Amino acid sequence: MLIDSAGRAGVCHKEFVTGRRRAPSGGRRCYQVCCGQAHNPGGVSAVRSGSVFVGRYRELTLLREGLGQLAHGSPMITSVVGEAGIGKTALVSQAMDSAAGLGIRVARSSAVEGGGSPAYWLWKDVLRQLSIGDQIDFDDPGNFDQQESGGATAGPIYAETRPQRVFRFYEAVTDCLRAHALEAPLLIIFDDLHWADDESLRLLAHFVRGLGGIDSGIGLILAYRDRPGGGPDPFSDAILQTARAAGSESIRLGPFSKDESAEVVQLITRDSERIGTGESGELFERTGGNPLFVTEIARMAAAGNDDDRPPHELPATVQLAINDRLRVLSPSVIELLETASLAHGAVTPAVLLDVMKTWTMEEVHGALGEATESRFLIEASEGFSAPGVSRSTIAARPDASAGSAGHTGASEWNFRHAVVQEAMASHISTGRRARIHAAYADALESGRQSADSGNSEALLFHALRAGPLIENGRVVRYLLFAARAAMRSLAFERAAGHFLGVIELSEAEEVDGSLAEAMHGFALAGSGMGRDQQIAD
Ligand SMILES: Nc1ncnc2c1ncn2[C@@H]1O[C@H](COP(=O)(O)OP(=O)(O)OP(=O)(O)O)[C@@H](O)[C@H]1O
Numbered sequence: 001m002l003i004d005s006a007g008r009a010g011v012c013h014k015e016f017v018t019g020r021r022r023a024p025s026g027g028r029r030c031y032q033v034c035c036g037q038a039h040n041p042g043g044v045s046a047v048r049s050g051s052v053f054v055g056r057y058r059e060l061t062l063l064r065e066g067l068g069q070l071a072h073g074s075p076m077i078t079s080v081v082g083e084a085g086i087g088k089t090a091l092v093s094q095a096m097d098s099a100a101g102l103g104i105r106v107a108r109s110s111a112v113e114g115g116g117s118p119a120y121w122l123w124k125d126v127l128r129q130l131s132i133g134d135q136i137d138f139d140d141p142g143n144f145d146q147q148e149s150g151g152a153t154a155g156p157i158y159a160e161t162r163p164q165r166v167f168r169f170y171e172a173v174t175d176c177l178r179a180h181a182l183e184a185p186l187l188i189i190f191d192d193l194h195w196a197d198d199e200s201l202r203l204l205a206h207f208v209r210g211l212g213g214i215d216s217g218i219g220l221i222l223a224y225r226d227r228p229g230g231g232p233d234p235f236s237d238a239i240l241q242t243a244r245a246a247g248s249e250s251i252r253l254g255p256f257s258k259d260e261s262a263e264v265v266q267l268i269t270r271d272s273e274r275i276g277t278g279e280s281g282e283l284f285e286r287t288g289g290n291p292l293f294v295t296e297i298a299r300m301a302a303a304g305n306d307d308d309r310p311p312h313e314l315p316a317t318v319q320l321a322i323n324d325r326l327r328v329l330s331p332s333v334i335e336l337l338e339t340a341s342l343a344h345g346a347v348t349p350a351v352l353l354d355v356m357k358t359w360t361m362e363e364v365h366g367a368l369g370e371a372t373e374s375r376f377l378i379e380a381s382e383g384f385s386a387p388g389v390s391r392s393t394i395a396a397r398p399d400a401s402a403g404s405a406g407h408t409g410a411s412e413w414n415f416r417h418a419v420v421q422e423a424m425a426s427h428i429s430t431g432r433r434a435r436i437h438a439a440y441a442d443a444l445e446s447g448r449q450s451a452d453s454g455n456s457e458a459l460l461f462h463a464l465r466a467g468p469l470i471e472n473g474r475v476v477r478y479l480l481f482a483a484r485a486a487m488r489s490l491a492f493e494r495a496a497g498h499f500l501g502v503i504e505l506s507e508a509e510e511v512d513g514s515l516a517e518a519m520h521g522f523a524l525a526g527s528g529m530g531r532d533q534q535i536a537d
């Protein structure tokens with residue numbers, strides 16, 4: 001983040017990638033991470049065009065082996081599974097290219113979100129792409145016997161039950177595709193299957209039962225997100241039948257590795273300012289390696305900036321992906337996540353209980369459990385920790401696990417992806433944000449064991465963000481706590497910054513004897529910094 005002499009915010013490419021915030025006491029830290037000159041002279045072009053693809057060697061090998069067999073008539077059934085933005089469509093697109101190179105005909109259809117698609121949409125779309133759409137009347141499958149007899153009067157010789165008619169309709173579609181695959185191997189790809197209409201899914205369950213193990217020359221790739229449930233619904237049944245089919249393979253996609261993340265950032269930003277190894281490493285930490293988050297933030301960085309853009313804005317695509325995930329959560333879990341998004345590091349049930357004043361401990365644990373199951377939060381030891389934030393800051397509370405009767409899991413939680421945390425925090429109105437920070441400061445202060453215990457940075461963090469809800473006298477106290485703690489750990493520069501904060505505040509209004517301590521401390525910290533410099537020299 002760059003602040004020019006007129007106080008306007010400009011955005012550094014690197015800062016977009018790292019998501020670094022402006023230090024509360026000024027822009028000093030920003031200048032350290034940036035290149036030190038006003039940005040966006042307008043010369044950086046967007047790199048949206050031209051897609052890149054990195055990694056996934058094992059997955060591509062598996063898919064290509066299957067396609068190689070399909071090219072010789074053997075069946076292929078592969079599921080590609082993973083969370084939103086993990087790269088299912090990107091991987092499937094690579095498979096399509098490989099299939100085309102092997103002389104395999106490909107028909108690909110994507111289910112449409114929102115449930116508005118007509119019955120049998122996926123199949124209708126596939127048959128249309130293969131130019132055989134006129135062979136089946138999907139709009140009137142119950143009329144199938146007449147379609148089969150060319151509309152002549154020769155109907156079935158006995159009255160069929162509805163399931164029998166549906167079965168014959170499914171078989172007709174299957175036969176139609178099999179006949180088509182006699183000419184050349186055929187690959188059918190259904191993407192975003194989690195949104196498919198029920199009729200398409202039921203037909204898929206039938207189709208896949210008859211596909212496994214038979215040399216029909218038909219391959220099937222299904223891409224879908226994990227969906228909670230697994231009950232007796234058409235989606236679960238289709239997935240189950242797919243998993244049971246002979247020769248069925250499943251690919252579960254995980255996040256990029258650190259190297260893959262760095263590679264994709266470099267490929268996307270190569271026409272603009274290079275993003276260094278350190279910055280792309282931070283982007284990896286911030287995004288957890290989710291390809292959508294990595295690529296979109298890198299693209300935004302590469303596309304340059306304008307002065308009106310808020311300093312910590314996430315790309316709209318990332319916001320949308322996150323909003324999409326939030327839809328499955330209950331309002332109380334969203335409230336808990338928003339509160340947690342403003343925490344300084346990991347959260348504990350005890351602190352959340354203090355901050356969310358009307359909640360019971362049972363409700364806190366219930367919401368934490370749901371947020372963990374939905375993969376928004378993870379145990380602190382596994383997830384992201386804000387740089388420079390010690391997990392002990394909040395966990396140091398003596399009652400950190402109080403009230404967790406019956407809870408056997410971890411006692412602190414982190415967001416799985418820092419970008420999700422950022423997105424959630426950005427949804428909170430300014431007034432509510434200040435109230436939450438003030439509540440954190442109250443909670444942390446009431447849990448302090450001694451004046452200088454380990455959470456002084458967290459206290460200061462919240463007090464500075466609570467605005468007028470925390471009076472200056474308290475901020476000064478927290479600044480001194482943090483300054484003393486910094487001195488003890490020989491972090492002289494940090495200590496000097498805090499002492500300076502006390503001195504600045506005391507100019508605004510009368511502050512007790514803290515000013516004397518601050519001036520003395522500032523001098524001491526300064527000599528400590530000088531000593532560090534001497535050692536470095
Ligand atoms: N292997 C990869 N190399 C480079 N970029 C990738 C790779 N995988 C995914 N991406 C990028 O990440 C973004 C999200 O990928 P993709 O659309 O394939 O995710 P998805 O799993 O299909 O998500 P959804 O469930 O929302 O459909 C895309 O912009 C894509 O370009």
Ligand SMILES: [Mg+2]
Pocket residue numbers: 088089090191192
């Ligand atoms: Mg997709």
